[in-house]
Amino acid sequence: MGYTKAEILKELKAANVKFLRLQITDILGVVKNVEVPESQFEKALDGEIMFDGSSIEGFTRIEESDMLLRPDYDTFVVLPDLVEDPTRGRVARLICDVAYPDGRPFEGDPRYVLKRQVERLKKLGFDDMYAGPEPEFFLFLRTPEGLPTVETHDKAGYFDLAPLDKGEEARRDMVNALVAMGFEIEASHHEVAPGQHEIDFKYAEAVKTADSIATFKWVVKRVALNHGLHATFLPKPIAGINGSGMHTHLSLFKGGQNAFFDPQAPYQLSQTALHFIAGLLEHADGMVAITNPLVNSYKRLTPGYEAPTNIAWSASNRSAMIRIPARRGVGTRAELRMPDPSANPYLALAVMLAAGLDGIEKGLLPPPPIQRNIYQMSVRERRKHKIRELPGTLREALEALRKDRVIQEALGEHVYTHFVQAKQMEWDEYRVTVHQWELDRYLATY
Numbered sequence: 001m002g003y004t005k006a007e008i009l010k011e012l013k014a015a016n017v018k019f020l021r022l023q024i025t026d027i028l029g030v031v032k033n034v035e036v037p038e039s040q041f042e043k044a045l046d047g048e049i050m051f052d053g054s055s056i057e058g059f060t061r062i063e064e065s066d067m068l069l070r071p072d073y074d075t076f077v078v079l080p081d082l083v084e085d086p087t088r089g090r091v092a093r094l095i096c097d098v099a100y101p102d103g104r105p106f107e108g109d110p111r112y113v114l115k116r117q118v119e120r121l122k123k124l125g126f127d128d129m130y131a132g133p134e135p136e137f138f139l140f141l142r143t144p145e146g147l148p149t150v151e152t153h154d155k156a157g158y159f160d161l162a163p164l165d166k167g168e169e170a171r172r173d174m175v176n177a178l179v180a181m182g183f184e185i186e187a188s189h190h191e192v193a194p195g196q197h198e199i200d201f202k203y204a205e206a207v208k209t210a211d212s213i214a215t216f217k218w219v220v221k222r223v224a225l226n227h228g229l230h231a232t233f234l235p236k237p238i239a240g241i242n243g244s245g246m247h248t249h250l251s252l253f254k255g256g257q258n259a260f261f262d263p264q265a266p267y268q269l270s271q272t273a274l275h276f277i278a279g280l281l282e283h284a285d286g287m288v289a290i291t292n293p294l295v296n297s298y299k300r301l302t303p304g305y306e307a308p309t310n311i312a313w314s315a316s317n318r319s320a321m322i323r324i325p326a327r328r329g330v331g332t333r334a335e336l337r338m339p340d341p342s343a344n345p346y347l348a349l350a351v352m353l354a355a356g357l358d359g360i361e362k363g364l365l366p367p368p369p370i371q372r373n374i375y376q377m378s379v380r381e382r383r384k385h386k387i388r389e390l391p392g393t394l395r396e397a398l399e400a401l402r403k404d405r406v407i408q409e410a411l412g413e414h415v416y417t418h419f420v421q422a423k424q425m426e427w428d429e430y431r432v433t434v435h436q437w438e439l440d441r442y443l444a445t446y
């Protein structure tokens, strides 16, 4: 960490790197790369490489298409052999901020959106927001032509050890590759559904975590491909079995101390923690279009599969949208359970932080925590506890976002309008499509 330009140039030479990949993420969360050869390394490190922003989904209007890539030196990494076969020349990677030709940060850059929220937090005297994600994904077979399927050979279940499944081998290579790239992997295991896996990495500052999630997703896909498999972060690839979530653990630190921990308070949760939780509850509807951005995301948020459907918090129960794990002291945190791994990690963490900050700034307090299984509560009981439901479709989620000024402001005008436009089109396309289910259900009868 704390690389200088000279050090990076030295490393590039020492590792015999031939290509430098400049990584950014578009508004819809897709990782994009501009790859430059050796002759351009200095220019790239000086942040002078231009790219055509209009070629990237939701990035720019035509009149502002020339954008600069400003590398963050701390994200420098030489890609390991498991990720990039070095026979055609070794590849290194840098994550970039996007700037206008005059050097101003570009408002449409999701990384900048997150940085802005972190700045707001720091102005209130906090060190940073720490985030620890638990991304889940499926490993599926490919057809002989290489097309992805939803088939898996694997019969294993949660934490299964034997017999070793095909995915296990791929997952070990993924972990090895990620470790070689500087990830601190805390756990990796088979998940509930056949073919489903989870790899957890250690919590870190918000921007670093978003960078890690973006990198994680393409590394996992790439290593899966090397094993002839398809890795997918689609939230609900198969109806009737668990979908893939990305539970996200959140805490704030101040002066090197966990600001959520107060040994004297009820539940040992500080006022800051309660305000933050209240903010997350308040803006849950408004931010879910960002944390769960696909039509398909809402097929995961259904009762019975460990995914939340109600806006509530709990000190223990996993049916709630926010769970407070038992750990206290430095590990005091809130686990947000609705996000899924199809989300743009920068925007997702930005809206979580914005929601929490709103709770802090307005001094909001949450209702008492729900200690029971919410799935088993009657509608009346839920109403009594003021438990609202999460939006049930992408359309409802977009409506809620349109009503939430705080989340809109966090995204900024550019990202908000482009995001809503793209997602509205996605929804409309889905709505006019005649799906197989309709034919199966109606064709014979009507």
Ligand code: ADP
Residues within 6 Å of the ligand: 130, 131, 132, 133, 134, 186, 200, 201, 202, 203, 249, 250, 251, 258, 325, 327, 330, 331, 332, 333
């Ligand atoms: P446990 O505390 O139950 O042992 P883990 O250590 O497995 O749980 O942590 C689960 C997730 O929570 C990991 O991704 C971890 O990095 C994250 N985590 C731990 N402490 C914090 C914290 N203070 N802030 C944010 N995330 C945290």
Ligand code: MG
Residues within 6 Å of the ligand: 134, 136, 191, 198
């Ligand atoms: Mg899990």
Ligand code: MG
Residues within 6 Å of the ligand: 134, 247, 335
């Ligand atoms: Mg979890």
